[in-house]
Amino acid sequence: MKLQLATWQEVEAYLQRSTGIIVPIGSTEQHGPNGLVGTDAICPEAIAWALGERYEVLVAPTQSLGVAQHHLAFPGTLSLRPSTLIAVLRDTVTSLARHGFTHVMLLNGHGGNIATVNAAFAEIYAERDGAPGGELHLSLCNWFAGPRVRELAGSLYGQAEGSHATASEVSLSWFARPEAVKRVAMSPRIAPSGTALCDAETFRRRFPDGRMGSDPSLASVEHGARFLEAGVADAWEAYQGFLAGQ
Amino acid sequence: MKLQLATWQEVEAYLQRSTGIIVPIGSTEQHGPNGLVGTDAICPEAIAWALGERYEVLVAPTQSLGVAQHHLAFPGTLSLRPSTLIAVLRDTVTSLARHGFTHVMLLNGHGGNIATVNAAFAEIYAERDGAPGGELHLSLCNWFAGPRVRELAGSLYGQAEGSHATASEVSLSWFARPEAVKRVAMSPRIAPSGTALCDAETFRRRFPDGRMGSDPSLASVEHGARFLEAGVADAWEAYQGFLAGQ
Amino acid sequence: MKLQLATWQEVEAYLQRSTGIIVPIGSTEQHGPNGLVGTDAICPEAIAWALGERYEVLVAPTQSLGVAQHHLAFPGTLSLRPSTLIAVLRDTVTSLARHGFTHVMLLNGHGGNIATVNAAFAEIYAERDGAPGGELHLSLCNWFAGPRVRELAGSLYGQAEGSHATASEVSLSWFARPEAVKRVAMSPRIAPSGTALCDAETFRRRFPDGRMGSDPSLASVEHGARFLEAGVADAWEAYQGFLAGQ
Amino acid sequence: MKLQLATWQEVEAYLQRSTGIIVPIGSTEQHGPNGLVGTDAICPEAIAWALGERYEVLVAPTQSLGVAQHHLAFPGTLSLRPSTLIAVLRDTVTSLARHGFTHVMLLNGHGGNIATVNAAFAEIYAERDGAPGGELHLSLCNWFAGPRVRELAGSLYGQAEGSHATASEVSLSWFARPEAVKRVAMSPRIAPSGTALCDAETFRRRFPDGRMGSDPSLASVEHGARFLEAGVADAWEAYQGFLAGQ
Amino acid sequence: MKLQLATWQEVEAYLQRSTGIIVPIGSTEQHGPNGLVGTDAICPEAIAWALGERYEVLVAPTQSLGVAQHHLAFPGTLSLRPSTLIAVLRDTVTSLARHGFTHVMLLNGHGGNIATVNAAFAEIYAERDGAPGGELHLSLCNWFAGPRVRELAGSLYGQAEGSHATASEVSLSWFARPEAVKRVAMSPRIAPSGTALCDAETFRRRFPDGRMGSDPSLASVEHGARFLEAGVADAWEAYQGFLAGQ
């Protein structure tokens, strides 16, 4: 069930049976020679929409922009400052809490968002502390870090999976948007590894084509279908545990 | 050409032939008994995507959340504070300008965003004033206010068009998302009119089912197809004029 | 009744009979060769003070600085960032609401403030949403857009009225400050037209002497007296309607 | 020379002979039973306008709102948060510096502004540090603390001068606005003394009628004329020293 | 009693007998040729710790960074923007108030902090105004301005005390950190005097070795011991008066 495609009366009815919601969050940033700029948003969105269909959980609109400061030296990257993303998440959660939602799970597709999302949770709890307003629980689930997804990536790609513009995320994004599959040869086949904790110019010097430790030429739509299933199973488990207070 | 479905090298190539981009912006808010919560984002997104396909203009990810404070008493509405949306737009434009984009047109689907978008433009110009950085032009185009769209709405619905949850926007959103068409009888047929410049509780008292002056039961997918064409023509004209410095 | 000339006991007594107040807001910005830098503040202030005298409505101090980013390439212009003006209006309204004022009408003299004032209203409603605090209604009245004022300007100047540094506002400011009348020949007689939605340097290139589409050499103190009467009638009507909940 | 009554060409001409400007700043807050809510803005404005006339120094519009948090339990008080006033002063100074002003002196009428004005100066210097932009000097002059003013107040009122709603400021405001003279008996004749560094409710308990240690029934228009002369001499001396780099 | 060395249960027990706390606040900034960069933090910390030991008052961790913008042209200076320090103090006080502390006294070692601390107090009172939350009193005590300290400095150094990098503060910091005593000849013996209200580059031009009007070669550990006693007596008197509501 997509929030964008519901009427307010349907949301009102949903709240009678559940006060949980999933918010996909990604990034708009370079993903190497054959990865889509929207990869990090498309992947969690695809998993969230599948959850919405299969389990009738409500799915909010995808937050497509994230914190991608270190990718800004590559054209097409859009980055929010951490302070901006904190404000966006605060307003989103505040709106949801006003309607009676008590459990908000962010389904995230971008490692660079993790720090800011956790900072946002602390900021939100701080603002609400001592103020009127009911119970509120916040949770972050990174689809790419779930146990089934990690196992599948390991079995398919081993060390060539890498850490940015990976074959797993490229596969899933292609499965979700088959019209955008790109076939590009990689040189070197496996990109250099290293840390992304640096400024934009340094990042581009370290990782000239944008990939980090990966060989996304291994990606395929067929793999993407399997990553979707793994991601759905991981995320549903996480969501169920979250609702159960674990 | 969707930014999310491009690689960074494709964006780099695009910048060789054009430094303009369209950013759809909407809202996630109640749209009455048969209108989708995502109406205001879906409509400009549909027009922008059509522009992207027909004219090869680059289209950024849709900013699905807008300023919808006065709709917050209806479940499902998500609202950003104006200060938050200003920050989002500043970061978006700053990222684009870094890559060399010089003309950024927001294609907007929500009247309640107009004030904040214009405030954001002034804030962005203020921040850049006197700082290093090249030429930058910003423009706002409201699809619902274009001449062809207004004429079509007038001819189809007359006074029953209203000003929120209108038959025109419901039609266009249904055309873009036919799986979400809802058939709901309206009572009264035409909703009460008045001003939306008030707080959330007052708004709900004034407009009990969320509509303002409209009869969206007149909406249809067929009308939506015509609104798409009218909107594409209006927006393309606006974008061409913008690039030409008019 | 001017707030600045009252004692707190007189304000306390006023609140027994009315909880409405008018806040003049303008800008400090170039107004062409014969217009005063303070035009946009002086005009609504003059109308508000007349309302205060004739109808015993309380008038707050004038907010003389507004959002004038695009005029900054002309000496003498002072501009607040939108975020700053939002904070000023929030603090002003919060102070008034603390004392029991329920209806605050901004009487505005600057088109460039409209977006930010409306954004500020949404920001204020958002901050108060769900927090303790009583009824609050906010309204914006642009003196230059009232029906009687527009009709008078049309009859006196026709197309030569223009949109910035207009003969109507120059007339009213001269009537309010006759010691500052300036006689300057205009060249060309009617200034070029166009959009002010651009940065400061672009604006100055488009509008070399600061006027937009106007011939303010038509202005006179006598016209100013008539604009005052028209403006008072328009604003009083708007204020009455506002108090009546229309 | 009042900025509000000048054209931009007149400001341009002024900058040829001087790059200094005076900005009056006050507060809108209760001043006891016979003092005007606008006292703190009216006093420095009167002195600044006299300086403008006598010495042809440019005078900016008065910043009528200041930090008056502790007076908020008295109706009519309007208070800016310190963070808001810092933003206002930053934008004002940034605008002036853009035009080439190098010396900005705030002429202040409210003790409660001193801390925030000094904080704003540090904030402005921090923002400009290392950024492009020319020489800039900022100065704060409190009219009520000048040597001639203090001597006059001592000779006229001795201990009955007090520290808020003083006879000296009431006198000067009455001289500047003789239409607003109020005759009110004080009880007790001299108000209690103490510290204003507390919250609004505590302040009102400590100082029930708003005065602090003063007997403003001693005020008169005639005294006001003498305070104007003393204030003009003090402020002119301060401004001259400021321009001379002392 | 140092907060950092207590357990939460010990703090809970403390709150049964007292709801007052002392927060040392200083700066990290150049203090001339023989003064420590940490002087302004070390001095109030030493006094606060002595108070904690002798009178069992709880002492919070020292806020070592303050507003030192004008010292930034000297290596080693760290400066917070006023807006940052306001946020730090707001969060500190909000945390303390949540636990039931009602009286928070800042024991300050840096003149440049005074403005911002007072601005922060107004900001904190403004945020709490009208919101739920109990009694809260805030106080600022500048150790260097206490009567006993001033008398001792006058008797030991007379005019050579100066106003920055003074012999009194250097003495006290050496007494607190004897391992860091530096013997450096001063040239000129007494540094130039003037105002620190300027930007960093101007400050360094005015005060080439960082001292203002002082001869800190007069400092000694023995003097430091006497300043500690004077400072403890002054601060204890201030704290007692504060708790007593004076």
Add this chain to the structure above:
Amino acid sequence: MKLQLATWQEVEAYLQRSTGIIVPIGSTEQHGPNGLVGTDAICPEAIAWALGERYEVLVAPTQSLGVAQHHLAFPGTLSLRPSTLIAVLRDTVTSLARHGFTHVMLLNGHGGNIATVNAAFAEIYAERDGAPGGELHLSLCNWFAGPRVRELAGSLYGQAEGSHATASEVSLSWFARPEAVKRVAMSPRIAPSGTALCDAETFRRRFPDGRMGSDPSLASVEHGARFLEAGVADAWEAYQGFLAGQ
């Protein structure tokens, strides 16, 4: 070499041989029945000071307050909002970069700071992006996560180490502050485990005495001495690698 105990000339001399600096950062928060409120600041400070002595690396003052929102239901906890800590770190780094420091390593003692520190790094890089200013590298080192420290904790405590108020950090803080050793029996011996990603009231319900999964009654000063050595070796290795650009 402690920055607080240096003169500015000594810092100037240091910059001739190194442009790296270590900034200890911790938190002020409950650490269970026998752990100090200052544990998270004391531990990295002790390691940093040892590095400063042994290797002559410059050590900035400790940032003693961190993000401890979820500990606020225990008396004595002081928490900064993430947005506040971001501002503090931005100002600290900006000051250091102005002096020519190019490598700033935060040595952190609190898991709850990691997200905000990483968000701050992105915010700092975003602010500097495109602005004038030289090379800058930022790094975060968590002393408690170093390989030698983890191995030692595993060998000494196994599963009883836990994740908050751990025996390892209590040991190190006791070694650094032996005067504050507390002997308290734990009940249950090993505290419950779970997630700290919740609000303050929920955290206290989950972890009634503040510990998470730990048995800090195993702590000892002797263990602390070993943790210091392990922490020094881990942090020195991290710092060396950081300077070498790894």
